[in-house]
Amino acid sequence: MSLKTRWYKWQEELIKKYLVYTKGKAYKYAFSYWPFIELYPGPSGSTYVHFRKRHLLDAPAFSSLIRPFNKVYILGSGPSVNNQDLTLLKQEAVITLNGSLVAACQTGLVPYAHIIIDANFILNRPDLVQLLPPKVPLLVSLSALKAMACFCPAQLHNRTVLLVRNPLEIFPHPIGTVQRLPERYFVKSSDNAAYFSLAPDLGFSDGGSVMTIGIQLAYYLGVQQVFLLGLDIGNATQPRFYESKHNCQKCGLLRDYETKILPFMQLTRQVFEARGKEIYNCSPISKLPYEVIPYFHFPEKKR
Numbered sequence: 001m002s003l004k005t006r007w008y009k010w011q012e013e014l015i016k017k018y019l020v021y022t023k024g025k026a027y028k029y030a031f032s033y034w035p036f037i038e039l040y041p042g043p044s045g046s047t048y049v050h051f052r053k054r055h056l057l058d059a060p061a062f063s064s065l066i067r068p069f070n071k072v073y074i075l076g077s078g079p080s081v082n083n084q085d086l087t088l089l090k091q092e093a094v095i096t097l098n099g100s101l102v103a104a105c106q107t108g109l110v111p112y113a114h115i116i117i118d119a120n121f122i123l124n125r126p127d128l129v130q131l132l133p134p135k136v137p138l139l140v141s142l143s144a145l146k147a148m149a150c151f152c153p154a155q156l157h158n159r160t161v162l163l164v165r166n167p168l169e170i171f172p173h174p175i176g177t178v179q180r181l182p183e184r185y186f187v188k189s190s191d192n193a194a195y196f197s198l199a200p201d202l203g204f205s206d207g208g209s210v211m212t213i214g215i216q217l218a219y220y221l222g223v224q225q226v227f228l229l230g231l232d233i234g235n236a237t238q239p240r241f242y243e244s245k246h247n248c249q250k251c252g253l254l255r256d257y258e259t260k261i262l263p264f265m266q267l268t269r270q271v272f273e274a275r276g277k278e279i280y281n282c283s284p285i286s287k288l289p290y291e292v293i294p295y296f297h298f299p300e301k302k303r
Contacts, residue, residue: 026174068093076230167203208260
């Protein structure tokens with residue numbers, strides 16, 4: 001870890017302690033971007049984003065995205081992707097997540113959109129961010145946006161950048177509850193353990209995995225079929241397909257499986273079926289039961 005990265009993380013810890021001490025624990029969620037990132041409403045649902053009191057970019061509304069065809073493939077980073085023939089996706093709409101951009105580049109895919117939620121991905125693998133083609137829309141959390149503004153700001157220039165926000169964590173308000181989310185824009189499970197966003201401009205559900213952001217985006221785009229690749233979970237302790245044993249980031253999928261991922265996926269199945277849409281898990285090795293998200297066999301590479 002570089003000295004700059006160590007300072008960055010140490011600074012965040014100080015901010016977290018400050019927020020807890022001055023405002024209370026209900027505000028500590030903002031430590032990863034406050035006070036550096038500031039948001040102001042712009043025209044037509046857009047958002048002006050400032051970084052360290054200076055204008056950084058204008059984030060458009062999600063309605064500005066060009067709608068893809070009737071199906072979308074969401075490409076995760078599970079090791080099973082190594083064995084699948086991704087060249088078959090060259091003419092398809094593909095949403096890439098974090099390091100799955102490597103697979104896209106290796107197979108000549110140009111993603112429909114790319115999503116980065118975890119700022120640690122920026123801190124640990126800024127080299128992979130350089131692979132993103134300039135015309136591909138980028139969806140980022142505020143914490144990832146701050147990290148990019150600090151470590152790879154050039155990747156934000158002349159690019160469509162859309163904001164992924166958690167509707168329960170809107171600074172300067174304290175953390176909210178699922179019960180208070182408006183039912184017009186959010187579908188909630190009966191026990192309020194999970195929710196699904198129908199309006200990305202108001203925020204996305206944190207379903208414990210960046211894959212869940214891609215699912216909500218695909219649903220919003222109105223596609224009929226969604227195929228999930230690399231959603232392995234069960235082998236989350238192994239290196240991602242683009243990593244090695246000596247260059248591997250920690251993964252929280254197993255930690256969040258019971259409390260976040262599984263409830264979200266169960267609700268997702270209900271949301272899709274209620275509207276006559278289809279969603280499939282293309283990972284042949286997955287902790288997520290196929291009774292929740294049914295399995296679809298994606299062709300393997302020819303040996």
